[in-house]
Amino acid sequence: xxxxxxxxxxxxxxxxxxxxxxxxxxxxxxxxxxxxxxxxxxxxxxxxxxxxxxxxxxxxxxxxxxxxxxxxxxxxxxxxxxxxxxxxxxxxxxxxxxxxxxxxxxxxxxxxxxxxxxxxxxxxxxxxxxxxxxxxxxxxxxxxxxxxxxxxxxxxxxxxxxxxxxxxxxxxxxxxxxxxxxxxxxxxxxxxxxxxxxxxxxxxxxxxxxxxxxxx
Amino acid sequence: xxxxxxxxxxxxxxxxxxxxxxxxxxxxxxxxxxxxxxxxxxxxxxxxxxxxxxxxxxxxxxxxxxxxxxxxxxxxxxxxxxxxxxxxxxxxxxxxxxxxxxxxxxxxxxxxxxxxxxxxxxxxxxxxxxxxxxxxxxxxxxxxxxxxxxxxxxxxxxxxxxxxxxxxxxxxxxxxxxxxxxxxxxxxxxxxxxxxxxxxxxxxxxxxxxxxxxxx
Numbered sequence: 001x002x003x004x005x006x007x008x009x010x011x012x013x014x015x016x017x018x019x020x021x022x023x024x025x026x027x028x029x030x031x032x033x034x035x036x037x038x039x040x041x042x043x044x045x046x047x048x049x050x051x052x053x054x055x056x057x058x059x060x061x062x063x064x065x066x067x068x069x070x071x072x073x074x075x076x077x078x079x080x081x082x083x084x085x086x087x088x089x090x091x092x093x094x095x096x097x098x099x100x101x102x103x104x105x106x107x108x109x110x111x112x113x114x115x116x117x118x119x120x121x122x123x124x125x126x127x128x129x130x131x132x133x134x135x136x137x138x139x140x141x142x143x144x145x146x147x148x149x150x151x152x153x154x155x156x157x158x159x160x161x162x163x164x165x166x167x168x169x170x171x172x173x174x175x176x177x178x179x180x181x182x183x184x185x186x187x188x189x190x191x192x193x194x195x196x197x198x199x200x201x202x203x204x205x206x207x208x209x210x211x212x213x214x215x216x
Numbered sequence: 217x218x219x220x221x222x223x224x225x226x227x228x229x230x231x232x233x234x235x236x237x238x239x240x241x242x243x244x245x246x247x248x249x250x251x252x253x254x255x256x257x258x259x260x261x262x263x264x265x266x267x268x269x270x271x272x273x274x275x276x277x278x279x280x281x282x283x284x285x286x287x288x289x290x291x292x293x294x295x296x297x298x299x300x301x302x303x304x305x306x307x308x309x310x311x312x313x314x315x316x317x318x319x320x321x322x323x324x325x326x327x328x329x330x331x332x333x334x335x336x337x338x339x340x341x342x343x344x345x346x347x348x349x350x351x352x353x354x355x356x357x358x359x360x361x362x363x364x365x366x367x368x369x370x371x372x373x374x375x376x377x378x379x380x381x382x383x384x385x386x387x388x389x390x391x392x393x394x395x396x397x398x399x400x401x402x403x404x405x406x407x408x409x410x411x412x413x414x415x416x417x418x419x420x421x422x423x424x425x426x427x428x429x430x431x432x
Contacts, residue, residue, distance in 0.1 A: 039341045041257065121340040123391060125255045130391050137393050159393050160407060167383025175339060175346050177353050177375050190421050191376060195411045205406050 024062055027052045029111075031063075031073035035118030040070055040126040043118075067128055074119050074132055078106055084144045096197025099145070101189035103165055107173060108185065120166070120174060137162035142200075149201050160199040168192055240278055243268045245327075247279075247289035251334030256286055256342040259334075283344055290335050290348055294322055300360045312413030315361070317405035319381055323389060324401065336382070336390060353378035358416075365417050376415040384408055 030051035034043040045066055049056040063069040087098055106112055119136075122129030142158035142165075151157065168188065171177045180188070198204075246267035250259040261282055265272040279285040303314055322328055335352075338345030358374035358381075367373065384404065387393045396404070414420075 039257075041255075042341065124337040124340045124386070125258065134391050134393050137387060137391065156395055156407070159387060159396050162393070163383035163387045163396065163408075164380050164411070165383070166386060167379035167381070170340070170382060170386070171353060171375060171379045175350050175353065177350050177378070179372055180375050180379065191372070192379075194414070194421075195380070198410070205410075 020062075023052075023054065023058070027054065027059055027062060027069075028073050031069050032115040032118055035070060035073060035122060036114030037117075038121075039118070040066075040122030040129050045069070070118075070122070070128065071132075074115060074129075078141075080141045080144055084141060084148060087145065088148055092201060093197075094193070095145075095201060096195065097189040097193030099161075099196050099200075100165070100168075100193045101185045103169075104172075104185040104188050107169060113173065116169070117173060120170060133166075137166065146200050151201065153204060157199050157204070161196050164192065164195050164199070236278075239268075239270060239274070243270065243275055243278060243285075244289050247285050248331040248334060251286060251289060251338060252330030253333075254337075255334070256282075256338030256345050261285070286334075286338070286344065287348070290331060290345075294357075296357045296360055300357060300364060303361065304364050308417060309413075310409070311361075311417060312411065313405040313409030315377075315412050315416075316381070316384075316409045317401045319385075320388075320401040320404050323385060329389065332385070333389060336386060349382075353382065362416050367417065369420060373415050373420070377412050380408065380411050380415070 027048065031043075031048045033051055034048045037043075038047070043066075045059050046056050048069065049059045052059070059069065063072055083102065087095060087102065090098060107116055119129055119132060123133035124130075137159055138155065140162075142162045143154060146154040146158040146161070149157075168180065172180045172183075172188075183191075243264065247259075247264045249267055250264045253259075254263070259282070261275050262272050264285065265275045268275070275285065279288055299318065303311060303318065306314060323332055335345055335348060339349035340346075353375055354371065356378075358378045359370060362370040362374040362377070365373075384396065388396045388404075399407075
């Protein structure tokens with residue numbers, strides 16, 4: 001079956017002959033929606049095909065297995081190499097706030113949220129998605145920022161920042177905890193920003209055994 | 217194989233006639249293991265029954281539906297009313313470190329981790345588990361601590377602390393990000409503790425729109 005023959009909902013773009021790229025993009029969008037709503041385990045190729053208005057065989061033709069489709073659909077929608085210098089360009093004070101605001105605003109975009117929801121939802125049960133999340137936390141924009149700031153323990157700093165943002169994202173978008181779910185990006189930036197700034201650019205103290213004595 | 221299932225074969229408790237309470241406890245332990253490994257959607261009553269060495273009908277008899285079993289198995293293993301005063305009893309400085317260390321040490325306990333893994337894994341895909349996590353973040357020990365400290369915005373403070381600890385827990389136990397996955401409770405307490413302390417007991421600044429301007 002050709003790409004065009006696989007399309008059923010072609011009426012919307014009548015001014016233009018739909019090509020393979022259109023179909024691929026439509027399948028990817030449908031896959032992000034499906035993984036975002038149902039997680040990796042719950043989503044099916046059949047569901048993705050139905051949302052995209054194509055035959056399931058066409059989804060397999062373009063993307064292979066469900067795992068391969070998941071990886072293709074999970075490509076991060078932000079160019080880290082381009083964002084990190086812009087975040088670093090302002091004054092060092094406020095870097096954490098700018099980063100939190102940037103992250104929340106990316107998540108708030110309706111076309112991005114399903115993709116990231118899919119990764120977060122799937123990361124808790126699927127090893128492939130967990131591996132992607134591990135790389136995002138350990139090697140993504142967090143590490144690029146920590147390396148650019150050039151303090152010791154860049155890996156630890158990056159992953160600490162990642163834990164705070166992952167927890168914020170889970171609370172705001174997945175679990176929808178008040179008041180975090182309804183605060184503005186600017187409000188979240190001022191409350192959570194200093195945490196990110198300390199992790200990336202502040203003092204990380206040596207262990208103080210006395211004050212961290214176990215509670216029994 | 218679970219410890220409980222092994223019991224059935226080895227007869228370790230031969231001096232005692234197993235009663236209804238033993239069976240209930242064995243089923244709950246098996247349920248925590250099953251939900252912890254497979255999440256709410258992946259776990260089945262049949263699997264729980266097999267791990268506990270009982271008939272599936274007996275699981276239904278004691279606990280009803282899978283959802284009811286999940287709720288019973290997810291009862292938090294820590295008495296918040298007893299822990300919060302102990303955390304507050306020490307000097308205010310170090311409260312965050314003591315709390316982080318306490319949380320990590322609870323999670324590190326082999327009999328507790330499956331239960332909490334089950335809640336975290338399931339919270340991202342199942343509404344019942346998400347509701348439990350929402351209550352844990354919004355009404356659990358975080359709010360009890362924030363209320364005892366008695367500063368404005370106790371609800372916001374509690375949920376902010378919850379996001380940091382939920383993200384840390386996901387990174388350490390579910391996604392297993394280095395170096396967080398292998399650090400000691402004391403090391404995590406000194407790095408993450410100040411964040412919790414600021415959220416619960418520190419200054420939460422008013423929005424500063426200039427420094428939190430969007431990155432474009």
